[in-house]
């Protein structure tokens with residue numbers, strides 16, 4: 618019996634156009650081995666769409682996406698269009714409309730990938746709150762341009778919002794090494810962060826097998842570099858999670874390998890899978906972009922769609938390809954994007 622999945626594909630800009638086809642090829646290959654068929658629907662949204670229509674996606678873009686099982690995204694954004702357009706015109710509306718309140722970022726040292734922490738084993742997952750917190754539209758500026766100018770930006774944390782992301786993170790930790798570290802800053806941010814701590818502690822009461830730890834985000838950032846092996850699952854607010862996941866990705870090696878999932882854990886809406894890196898205009902069009910972050914994001918998608926075995930096989934295959942020396946330039950090799958994809962396919966067993 619074949620499982621069919623309808624996937625919306627937004628390859629987007631720059632190297633998104635190169636790494637997405639590479640990953641699609643790998644997903645088709647692993648799917649064929651496990652009775653999984655993908656119907657890929659390509660949507661040409663992103664910067665070209667913005668130039669032609671003044672928007673990153675069509676007015677009814679969210680309605681279109683709602684009909685798919687998942688969204689597979691490359692990268693959107695180019696240097697001459699402000700980042701804020703990309704974020705608020707595409708990424709944030711999608712994350713919110715589909716209640717993708719978990720941003721999942723696994724971080725692991727990979728075979729053959731040089732890391733600034735050479736020889737240290739990193740194996741952790743960052744769970745970033747993806748729908749609320751510090752990224753709000755509430756606030757404004759007054760007395761603009763004057764010496765008395767004031768800018769105010771409010772954070773919004775809801776009990777429901779913190780509880781659901783904490784619950785997801787605790788459940789994830791329960792299935793791993795049983796350690797959940799919560800990033801806080803309750804010594805400096807005196808309303809929202811004590812609330813965050815309180816709600817996380819309350820959730821942990823339901824997970825007796827999980828050890829909870831609360832760390833100030835500044836100390837946690839330093840500790841991630843000095844003692845990465847101390848972490849299993851880290852749960853953090855939108856802003857803290859954003860910063861910590863870039864940091865963790867960098868210490869694990871290239872940003873080109875880092876995957877992410879924007880999850881709606883209940884499966885009521887489509888989840889979205891994208892590499893952590895951007896459109897990398899400096900290397901776009903050369904065929905040398907590292908496709909591992911996109912392929913690994915594809916493995917997260919397989920897992921979320923209920924195909925854990927196929928997902929694990931795809932991960933094993935790209936690890937084997939890396940170990941055999943087929944690596945792109947960013948991680949010290951000479952292989953092209955297409956050669957890496959071919960090696961991953963050849964390693965599917």
Ligand code: ATP
Pocket residue numbers: 632636692693694700872873874893894895896897898899900905906907908910945947
């Ligand atoms: P954005 O604003 O879209 O996040 P950016 O320029 O801030 O873009 P990236 O596009 O991630 O960030 O690029 C950062 C650096 O990492 C660039 O030098 C880029 O070439 C490199 N890089 C990013 N992704 C890859 C990849 N998949 N393969 C190789 N190098 C990459």
Ligand code: MG
Pocket residue numbers: 895
């Ligand atoms: Mg950037």
